[in-house]
Amino acid sequence: xxxxxxxxxxxxxxLRRQLAxxxxxxxxxxxxxxxxxxxxxxxxxxxxxxxxxxxxxxQQPEQQEALLERPGYFYPPYTGHKGWIGVLVDExxxxxxxxxxxxxxxxxxxxxxxxxxxx
Numbered sequence: 001x002x003x004x005x006x007x008x009x010x011x012x013x014x015l016r017r018q019l020a021x022x023x024x025x026x027x028x029x030x031x032x033x034x035x036x037x038x039x040x041x042x043x044x045x046x047x048x049x050x051x052x053x054x055x056x057x058x059q060q061p062e063q064q065e066a067l068l069e070r071p072g073y074f075y076p077p078y079t080g081h082k083g084w085i086g087v088l089v090d091e092x093x094x095x096x097x098x099x100x101x102x103x104x105x106x107x108x109x110x111x112x113x114x115x116x117x118x119x
Contacts, residue, residue: 011053011089038109038110044104056087072088
């Protein structure tokens, strides 16, 4: 498997596929990590947690609490207090990650982006 800092990591490949389906979503490297944005606002960050690949995603506080009770999810430093959730991508199936990403996108997307997504 490609390392988590590789541009060919399987999760990054999946993230980029998801990105292509979200209106005006872009990938920009920030802080040495790929960040995924709806326009200018970040909704997901790919990086490393304890030596393994992880994804931090913007969430509603109540969703964050529910996810933290499940294995493979964690309270991310620096962003957890703002409602973000950490996902250990090698421990959580992609079909569980994908809706979390869309929820994160919805948290920061502009109305026109949401209209395009839902239209």
